[in-house]
Every structure is written in C-alpha cells, then in structure tokens.
Amino acid sequence: MTPTWSAAALSAQAERVASLAHADRPGEAALEVARFRYPSLDVGHYLNRMEWMASRVNGNTHLALRRVIAIAEGIGGNVEDYHAPENGFLNRVIDTRRGNPTCLSILWKEVGRIAGIEVVGVGLPGHFVVYAAGQMVDPFHFGEAIGFDEAAALVAAAMGGPARLDRSWLSPVDTVGMIHRLLLDLEESFRGRGDDRSVEWVETALGSL
Numbered sequence: 001m002t003p004t005w006s007a008a009a010l011s012a013q014a015e016r017v018a019s020l021a022h023a024d025r026p027g028e029a030a031l032e033v034a035r036f037r038y039p040s041l042d043v044g045h046y047l048n049r050m051e052w053m054a055s056r057v058n059g060n061t062h063l064a065l066r067r068v069i070a071i072a073e074g075i076g077g078n079v080e081d082y083h084a085p086e087n088g089f090l091n092r093v094i095d096t097r098r099g100n101p102t103c104l105s106i107l108w109k110e111v112g113r114i115a116g117i118e119v120v121g122v123g124l125p126g127h128f129v130v131y132a133a134g135q136m137v138d139p140f141h142f143g144e145a146i147g148f149d150e151a152a153a154l155v156a157a158a159m160g161g162p163a164r165l166d167r168s169w170l171s172p173v174d175t176v177g178m179i180h181r182l183l184l185d186l187e188e189s190f191r192g193r194g195d196d197r198s199v200e201w202v203e204t205a206l207g208s209l
Helices: 007-022 026-034 043-055 062-072 090-096 101-115 148-159 175-192 196-208
Strands: 119-122 129-132 135-138
Touching: 007 026, 007 175, 007 196, 026 043, 026 090, 026 101, 026 175, 043 062, 043 090, 043 101, 062 101, 062 135, 090 101, 101 119, 101 129, 101 175, 119 175, 135 148, 175 196
Parallel strands: none
Antiparallel strands: 119 129, 129 135
C-alpha cells in the first residue's frame, strides 16, 4: 500500500532525490526514491550492504564487479514478474536479488563508484545497460558483457521488429538520467496497475529533477 504524503512532505522528498542525483550519488538517490513507498526505510543499512559488496571487489574491470554482484550475490533480472514495481526499488532489489534493468544498473554504478571502477548508464530503448570499466555490460542478464549486436538484439526483444542499433542510443547516461529513467519505469508500472496515488509521487519526483 502506498503511504499518504502531505504536499509539503512530497515536495521535500522529491527535492532530496533530485539533490542526491545531481550530486552523483546514485545509490542514495535510488534509496530515497524507495522511501516514497517505504517511508521508514533504513537507507544507511542498504548503503552499508553496497559498501560491503564493493569491499569484496578485487580488480578494476567489469569482471571484478560481476564476480561480486552477479555471481557471489546472485543479483540479476526478475524475468518472472518483470513489471512489478518492487523491481524498481533498490532496497527490494538488494533483498530479493531481482530487479529491473535500470535499478540493477544503478546498483552496478553505486558499487562501482565505491570500488573505484567507472560505471555509466546506457539508455537503450526498452532496456538499460551500463559501461563498466569501458565494457558494455547487461546487469539484467547477470552482468554479461555485450557488444553492438547483442545490444541491437536487446532493443528488438523489448520493442519488436528487427535487430537495430542507433549509435546515439549508446551515449552515456549520468546519474540524473538514470534516476529519471528509473522514475519513468515506475510510472509505467503504476499506471498499468491503476495506482494513481503512486503515479502522483512519481510525477512530483520527475518534476524536481
């Protein structure tokens, strides 16, 4: 059930999400998004869990991240209930080890940031991946390294039609862009469920970015 927020509290929370996104703090920004649904969420607990993941990263490549996030932790995509809103809440992703492409990419970015490995978003139509240490990686499919052909196939699977890839789709997406995409994912999920109250807070957060 979506908690009831006053207009002032809703606006203040949305501004906090925006401030953290603009400060390039992806994990904390995503957890503050989750607080719209879980107001008593212990943000520090989940930040500590991501720091623990990062502390076990040995190396500076995409494989070093994959060994911890995807293999040791077993974190990847929720293929059984892809459109569930919980897939877009970082606390739930960490707890259940399943999420949607955007939220998983934010997790990779945050763990990489702490571990000193550059991770940037790639906002493909219908899917979201990352560049991790310069290698394109699909966090939804447990951190598999992908190239242009695989990226084109992901777009086709999500959008229909033949495999295609516009190079502009591979432009890096910063933290603000990733949080924006996360909120759009949530908005789509809530609209599909007729959850107008949740759509309201998503739109407030989008308006503050």
